[in-house]
Amino acid sequence: MEVQTLIGLEVHAELATKSKMFCSCSTEFGAEPNTHCCPICTGMPGVLPMPNKKAIEYAVKAGLALNCDISEFSKMDRKNYYYPDLPKAYQISQYDLPLCVGGYVDIETEEGPKRIRIRRVHMEEDAGKLLHEGWGNNSLVDYNRAGVPLIEIVTEPDMNSPAEAGAFLDKLKAILQYIEVSDCKMEEGSLRCDVNINARASDKSMATAITEMKNLNSFKAAVKAMEYEEKRHREALLEGDPTVHETRRWDDARGVTVAMRGKEEAHDYRYFPEPDLVPIALDKSYIESIKESLPELPDQRYQRFISQYGLPQYDAEILTSSKYLADYFEQCMTIYDNAKTVSNWLMGDVLRALNENGKDPSDIPFPPAYLVDLIKYVDDGTISISIAKKVFDEMFANGTDPGAIIKEQGLVQISDEGELLEIIRQVIQENAPSVADYKAGKKKALGYLVGQAMKLTKGKANPQLLNKLLERELN
Amino acid sequence: MRIKPEEVDYIAALSRLVLSEQEKNIYARHLSEILEHAERLSELDTDDVEPTAHVLSLKNIFRDDEVKPSLERDILLSNAPEVENGCFKVPRIVE
Ligand SMILES: [Zn+2]
DSSP, X not given: OOEEXXXXXXXXXXXXXXXXXXXXXXXXXXXXXXXSOOTTTTTOTTOOOOOBHHHHHHHHHHHHHTTOEEOSSBOOEEEEOOOXXXXXXXXXXXXXXXXXXXXXXXXXXXXXXXXXXEEEEEEEEOOOEEEOTTSTTEEEEEOTTTTOEEEEEEEOSOBOXXXXXXXXXXXXXXXXHHTTSOOOOGGGTSEEEXXXXXXXXXXXXXXXXXXXXXXXXXXXXHHHHHHHHHHHHHHHHHHTOOOOOEEEEEETTTTEEEEOOGGGGOXXXXXXXXXXXXXXXXXXXXXXXXXXXXXXXXXXXXXXHHHHHOOOHHHHHHHHTSHHXXXXXXXXXXXOOOHHHHHHHIIIIIHHHHHXXXXXXXXXXXXXXXXXXXXXXXXXXXXXXXXXHXXXXXXXXXXXXXXXXXXXXXXXXBOOHHHHHHHHHHHHXXXXXXXXXXXXXXXXXXXXXXXXXXXXXXXXXXXXXXXHHHHHHHO | OOSOHHHHXXXXXXXXXXXOHHHXXXXXXXXXXXXXXXXXXXXXXXXTSOOOSOSSOOOOOOBOOOOOOOOOHHHHHTTOSOEETTEEEEEOOOO
């Protein structure tokens, strides 16, 4: 039996407004608990919420960037449920008339490009934060986040593997960053993802019951959770094991998903129109003006990087996957003209160092001009490429300017023939057996001798010149 | 009656209310009467009427994205049943 995995995603992104969705409290992250709260966002009786114009604009912008139709008539609804992170015992959300409907995102897969359909994008308010650990039989509640504007992006179940879902999430994050409606900081909870996953026979004769996984707070965790569930569902389908529609929690430490226990399952949100908020009716010219304000999006920038800079597709794909990385690249290109060299540094050492330190391209600790300086020092022979890698590590650790590092540590490359010859003669004298090996035809011995010379110069010898002179001296 | 006591039970559970048998019967009757009253609307022909999104004819009431001072935390927490570390303290709720 041919089996297909079906994955649909619901992604919540906090919008980067200064104030909350329905009140004027600050949305700033990291404040003391419960200091960004007022009667409106803590659900006191008798208050009147008023929507933030900027949040509507950002949501429309996101909808347009995701190729959605923007509704000309939309309204807010109450989603009722009882939980301590929700001070009103309902969340203001959108039910039957969401702000944006029917878009898509194109992703790259192993089988080529693929279109993932977006069912809807709607607005809602965030809930508070519960602190469970360390309070015995109690939990603590911080309502600073309650009322922060969110968009929820709901896809169709168009992704057929965790890798495709991962590619979708990366692309979505890039788009939201490009249009600057969300800072997408997963570690601060500005981007969270719910997964719906099941398996189905390709002829649609059988399927497993859908598993929901909520609030996965990193893409890495989301992909790992999906890989685990994909395997579980496929096995259940092939073995004919019964499955139930359930919510499962990803246990990152153990690398497994666990079924959430029972009675909370029966959600009955009893949506009804929010009587405190009047409908939203956006006119065509407003929507059109936001459409015109959209910046270049990742797909367009990818095409431009190929045509304008002559970059390979792979390079363009990686560089444009992050707005910050693409911006950094283009700032380098305003003062330097070899695109491929800059791209190699960014895709190689820069991304490696960022990954090793768990950082984002927005965290590169030195300005583009420093990277270009480093490249120029290699170009003009001041330092060798291997020394440049060391200088880079120093720049990354301390944000220092490469010229200062080279000067302070005396790293300037030795390209003086006389100086190199002196070192070569010393090496030949001290390594008679290797010299004999070389003369006996063992060409490998040359590498050893080069290494010895490099050691004596602390890696500063000009490698091409050293090789040339050494061979000449030996023959 | 349209609403049975079991349905009152279910609605009460969603709202975390504990009701006596007597109260369940009373609310079943009240809720039924409300529904029956609203049911009268179905006698009207509403085929050509747009669903009402709001009783007011207003639309697009927005505010600018400006931060204003929030409430003093002590005032905010003054009605909390219990307070710890500047937070509302509630019975532990974890899966
Ligand atoms: Zn507030």
